[in-house]
Amino acid sequence: MEQRNISRSGKHLTREERMIIERMSRGGIPPRDIAVVLDRHPRTIERELQRGRVKHMDTYLRPKHVYSSDRGQEVHELNATARGPDLKLGKNYQLAEFVRIRIVERKESPDVVASRMRQTGMVGAVCTRTLYRYIDQGVIPGVTNESLWEKRKRAKLRKRRPSRVIKRLAGGSSIGQRPADAETREEFGHWEMDLIVGPTGGSGCALLTLVERKHRHVIIRKLPDKTQASVLKAIRGLERHYGSTRFQKIFKSITVDNGSEFLDFQALETSERGSTPRTHIFYAHAYSAWERGSNENANRMIRRFIAKGHDIARLTKQAVASVEAWINHYPRRILGYMTPFELFDQELRAVA
Secondary structure (H helix, E strand, O other): OOOOOOOOOOOOOOHHHHHHHHHHHHOOOOHHHHHHHHOOOHHHHHHHHHHOEEEEEOOOOOEEEEEOHHHHHHHHHHHHHHOOOOOOHHHOHHHHHHHHHHHHHOOOOHHHHHHHHHHHOOOOOOOHHHHHHHHHHOOOOOOOHHHOHHHHHOOOOOOOOOOOOOOOOOOOEEHHHOOHHHHHOOOOOEEEEEEEEOOOOOOOOEEEEEEEOOOOOEEEEEEOOOOHHHHHHHHHHHHHHHOHHHHHHHOOEEEEOOOHHHOOHHHHHEOOOOOOEOOOEEEOOOOOHHHHHHHHHHHHHHOOOOOOOOOHHHOOHHHHHHHHHHHHOOOEHHHOOEOHHHHHHHHHHHOO
16 A cells, blocks of 8 residues: 655644644544644644643633644744744743743733742843833733733723712621721731622622731632621631631731621621620721722632633632632732742741
């Protein structure tokens, strides 16, 4: 039988061929069959599948590796640029790939990436401003302004309107009565609390989020619904986890909005192990989300992984814990590029 010559020496894969490879590989077709369709050598297809391999998250936030034609084309163009005399970033391909992985795959900001380069002493490390300029100029393969979650999501600041005063049915303390140390973030143990809800008409599940104001440590708990009973059960669970005495030291106050799920301040404040108070609840003014800015910022970070419209009932406890861990291990400029986890752990040891 006559053997076909499928080497096609000297001719690179085209973008259209890479798109065909992506469709066929995701359809479960093996490399040898793809090679027959494209009239290429099987090893060419195998190398391309490896070269364009990326990690995606499925709907349950489980990682899986698939082939991306865009990634394969980016690597090809980067390699082609390497043969020319004028490669950006001083021909530091390792730095360019480091930036791409951190920003695109790990969802880190350019500021955090720049700090990591300085901390590890990478050759060719650049400052935050320079890194933003490189991204604006499109000189880092695979990284554009669309890759920057904050830059493409952040809206222009609008003039704040005066808050409308709404009388809470349950009474409770106003944010104006909150201790000065909580306002200035000088004292550990003052938190903000909120709910993230799923789509209208969905299962009704929600995420309870708490953020410590001083160190920005985040706690996320999945709730079966957004009722007072579910919120109270989650708070009692945290009290049992830390113990009543430590809970009072860790959760000195909690600031919430005027949602119906937080109106029973007496139940939230009183320990289930007696009539002694376990924390103090303060209510922000109506339509004043900026009074709980740390909580709003944490919720935006959570939305990087759990998009609006996603049914929270489909999230496993492991998936929620993974998001919580990512946020708490994310370096912050405001914390001197330390992580909330590191600083929160120090506080926990002090109150042990």
